[in-house]
Amino acid sequence: MTDRTEMWTELGMDLEAHDNLCSVLPTAFGDVFLSQENRPAGMAYWDMVTADIHGIRPAELVEAQKKGRKVFGTFCVYVPDEVVVACDGIVTGLCGGSQFWVPDGEQVLPSDVCPLIKASVGARLGRTCPFFRIADVFVGETTCDGKKKAYEILANDAPMYIMDVPQMKREKDIVKWAGEIEEFAAMVEEVTGNELTPENLGCAIKVINDKRRALARVYEARKSTVAPISGTDALLMMQIAFFDDPVRCAEMCNKLADELEQRIAEGVSAMPAGSKRILITGTPLAVPNWKLHHIIETCGAVVACEEMCTGTRYFENLVDEGQTTLEGQFRALSERYMKNNCACFTPNTGRIDDVIRLAREYRVDGIINTNLTFCTTYKLEGPALERAVEEAGFPVLNIETDYSDGDSEQLRTRIGAFVEMLGD
Amino acid sequence: MTDRTEMWTELGMDLEAHDNLCSVLPTAFGDVFLSQENRPAGMAYWDMVTADIHGIRPAELVEAQKKGRKVFGTFCVYVPDEVVVACDGIVTGLCGGSQFWVPDGEQVLPSDVCPLIKASVGARLGRTCPFFRIADVFVGETTCDGKKKAYEILANDAPMYIMDVPQMKREKDIVKWAGEIEEFAAMVEEVTGNELTPENLGCAIKVINDKRRALARVYEARKSTVAPISGTDALLMMQIAFFDDPVRCAEMCNKLADELEQRIAEGVSAMPAGSKRILITGTPLAVPNWKLHHIIETCGAVVACEEMCTGTRYFENLVDEGQTTLEGQFRALSERYMKNNCACFTPNTGRIDDVIRLAREYRVDGIINTNLTFCTTYKLEGPALERAVEEAGFPVLNIETDYSDGDSEQLRTRIGAFVEMLGD
Structure with a gap:
């Protein structure tokens, strides 16, 4: 693997601390994948990409920046x-x-x-x-109290730009979000x-x-009961999609999809026969958070779908490609993004509909509703979601x-007990 | 005291549980006040009013409802x-x-x-x-994740109407809030x-x-160092203001102010000489939450001011009385309410300015920044606030x-140790 020490030094990283992270990741990756x-x-x-996650893509970004991007x-x-x-800019995910x-976060956060x-x-x-050293601009949003106020703290150390996400989904909120996108665009034009x-x-x-x-x-x-890919692998693909070049991401995903379709035709599964099928919903699983998928898939089940930001919400609903004015395009973008059923909205019954549909x-044989500790919005949605999916016939x-x-x-x-009780 | 059993029964209250509340309140009130x-x-x-807090004002509201209000x-x-x-409606505060x-809240909330x-x-x-039985409409708002999502749970049991408070304070957010007020007005017209x-x-x-x-x-x-009234008494006046008829509230407060001005002229204090002066800032103190004021004022200090919703934010900034169209009035209302520096906004540096100014x-000799457990927005503002007020020369x-x-x-x-170390 290429030595990245020079790049990391130039990026002002804490090499010693970073070495500690680099020394545990390969084992974790090996164990899980x-x-x-x-x-x-x-x-x-x-x-x-994952084996050199702080090398390959960061090096590309640094190169692009040298060319003015x-x-x-x-x-x-x-x-x-x-x-x-x-505007020829590059987007990279930042969630840890x-x-x-x-x-290190607890140095400044409770x-x-x-x-x-x-x-x-x-x-x-x-x-x-x-990635946190490379970004020229950090784009935050008002999706939850924790993020909203943490961005204020981050702003002491990094150049933040904040978008105000509406908390409801009325027509005027779609108009509002289109306005936020327009204002965001002006900033992107200026920066690029x-x-x-x-x-x-x-x-x-x-x-x-x-x-x-x-x-x-x-x-x-993944809808096929052949289960041509593990949920753990699919999650990794999804997590990297937030960091990758979008054209290459599409190319690689299409290649993978070709192979999966072939596998389905041939009945080749990545999972043991009889694996119970699980849909997982809730707070996002940022890389390298593979904890739940790994446990579920070593307990006799396969994760068939993620109803989360690191899952269906990232790709469902396309933006209308037929608009020919910026105004029409901002509106089309707003309409697409506002279809996302994040728990930041009130009410958010669309998420329940999504979970049951998916x-x-x-x-799937059962649903796991997962919540990161202290995530108030998802936690408070939990009981209503659980009631609804149980009424729809899914154990949760x-x-x-x-x-x-x-x-x-x-x-x-x-999880083992839950999987075991799922019907055959 | 009038027997209210009949009214409470008609309101569908749990009399037995309510008796338990009624049996402790007088002692608490006596001890504190x-x-x-x-x-x-x-x-x-x-x-x-407080001695019969679930009687006098509720009876008035019930009477008003009988007349169609x-x-x-x-x-x-x-x-x-x-x-x-x-629209001849009546507003009553509901915060517990x-x-x-x-x-009882933890039956449905984590x-x-x-x-x-x-x-x-x-x-x-x-x-x-x-009050929670009497209200015809419950008006919620999107000020924090906990409230926003708790209103969804409350909506299963009570008729909720939600206003979407902007999370920022740009010109377009003032326009947005004026629009929310207009929509709210349509609902109020319909209900009344x-x-x-x-x-x-x-x-x-x-x-x-x-x-x-x-x-x-x-x-x-209260700005006078004579301290003509305790902070505990001033807090009670403020808490009841959320429940009282606004005209009577003004009349009673003006009468009290007359007396306080007289006391200042005569040097009559409600507090022991040499009491240290404290400004308290942070999450609201809903009735009957008198805990902090009581402790502070039995530790050798006087609470001179509350920079909180149950304090200066409730009365500072008047609405422009010169507008003669509904559009102009909605705008004037929005401008006034948007001056409020709640921690739900990002950024919220105006609150820091307010605290130092006040x-x-x-x-005051010192500042107490108080936070209700699990209030993320205020907690995350804490460190920046504390740094700023200390730089301004106030111990916190x-x-x-x-x-x-x-x-x-x-x-x-x-608090005793804090008060003791405040300079003379």
């Missing part, structure tokens, strides 16, 4: 990548999914904030994530020095839609967990 | 009372401030939600608060059956401004507490 059997050959791409770091699936791509970053927020802030302040036009935005809408179509093809294959489409298990390993064995016991 | 010395005579009004229950200082008053209601939310939901679901006109709204704006002016007069008197105006003590008495002695020790 390489121990799986019958993996699709196409996963080799994601294995390679700008990098926009984001924390949420509401931020419209299309606008950045249209490792316990490694939590203590312990009763969700681990995703603590890890994201810690990754920046501890200088142990190259490139003008946004109906032509380049139209192209970018097509590029990101193509990425969505490719991700959707992989998910479509549970049927992916032919409710889990609250964080990034630490302390509860792994307890979770294994609970 | 009646033990004080040199109280202003004007406090007799608030003593009377409607009661709007609110949880937040952003809801524009003016609109309701203009007693530990008594928390267990324990890691702030006690104000748990108590408010519990007061409704446990049927132990007449009364048309909103520039004339009746103009009168209502005057009525509520007069109430604000009266409350401001009492606070103005600390100077009220000539940071407290996180809930409605239980378990930490009272610990708080007394910490």
Whole structure:
């Protein structure tokens, strides 16, 4: 593997602390991924990217910056990548999914904030994530109290731009979000020095839609009870999609989908016969948070679908490609993004509808509703969601967990019992 | 005291559980209020109202309803009372401030939600608060994740109407809030059956401004180092203001202010000489939450000012009375309410400016920043606030507490030590 020390030094990273992170990741990755059997050959791409996750893609971003391109770091699936791509900018995900970053986050945040927020802030302040060093602009949003106020703290150390996500979904809220996108576009134009036009935005809408179509093809294959890919592998593909170049992401996902479709035709499964099928819903699973998928898939089940931001919400619903004015395109973008059923909205019954629809489409045997500790919005939706899916005939298990390993064995016991009781 | 059993029965209250609440309140009230010395005579009004807090005012509301008037229950200082008053409706505060209601709230809410939310939901679901039985409409808002999602749960049991508070304070957010007020007005017109006109709204704006002016007069008197009233008494006046008829509230507050001004002229203090002066800032103190004020004022200090919703935010800034069209009035209302510096906004540096300004105006010796447990927005603002006020020369003590008495002695020790170290 290429030595990245020089790049990391230039990025102002804390090399010593970062070495500690680098020394545990390969073991974690090996335990979770390489121990799986019958993996699709196409996963080799994601294995390679993940094995050098702080090297390959960061090096590309640094190269692009040297050519004058700008990098926009984001924390949420509401931020419209299309606008950045249209102005020749690059989007990279920033959410932190490792316990490694939590203590650095707790230097400035109280312990009763969700681990995703603590890890994201810690990754920046501890200088142990190259993506958090590379980004020229950090794009936050008002999706939850924790993120909204943590961005204020992050703003002391990083250039933040905040988008105000509506909390409801009326017509005027769609208009409002279109307005936020327009204002965001003006900032992107200024930072990149490139003008946004109906032509380049139209192209970018097509590029990101193509990425969505490719991700959707992989998910479509997961609907087959052949189970041609593990949920753990599919999750990794999804997590990396937030960091990857969108054209290459689509290409690789399409290649993987080709292979999965072939596998389905030939009845080749990645999972043991009789594996129970699980839909998982709830708070996002940022890389390298593979904890639940790993436990579920070593308990006799397969994760068939993720109804979460790191899942169906990232690719379902395409942006209308038929608009030819910026105004029409902003509106089309707003309409697409506002279809996302995040728990930040009130009410958010659309999420319940989604979960039941997806549970049927992916032919699952049971649902796991997972919540990161101290995530108020998802936690308070839990009881209504659980009632509704049970009424629809799906057994449900409710889990609250964080990034630490302390509860792994307890979770294994609970998930194992849940999988066992699922009907044949 | 009048027997209210019949009214409470007709309101569908749980009489047995409510008796338990009624049996502890008089002792609590006696310990906190009646033990004080040199109280202003004007406090007799608030003593009377509080002694029969679930009787006098609820009976008035029930009488008004019999005459066809409607009661709007609110949880937040952003809801524009003016609109309701203009349509001959009545506004009553609903926030719960007693530990008594928390267990009923925890039947449907997780324990890691702030006690104000748990108590408010519990007061409704446990049927132990007449105000929560009387209200025809419950007006919620999107000020924090906990409230926003708790209203969805409350909506299963009570008729909710939600206003979407902007999360930022740009010009377009003021426009948005004016739009929310307009939509709210349409609902109020429908519920009350009364048309909103520039004339009746103009009168209502005057009525509520007069109430604000009266409350401001009492606070103005608190700026005097004579300390003509205890903070505990001033807090009670403020808490009852959320429930009282606005015209009577203004009248009583003006009478109290007359007395306080007289006391200042004569040098009559409600507090022992040499009491250190404290400004308290943070999460609201809903009735009957008197815990912190009581501890502070029995530790050698006087609370001179509350920079909170149950404090300066409730009366500072008047609505422009010069507007003659509904459009202009909605805009004027929005401008006034959007000056409120709640931690739900990002950024919210205006609150820091307010605290420093008020600390100077009220000539305080120190600041106590208090946070209800699990209130994320205020907690995450804490460090920046503390840094700023310390730089401005004010010692600050940071407290996180809930409605239980378990930490009272610990708080007394910490607050006692803080007060002692304040300079002479």
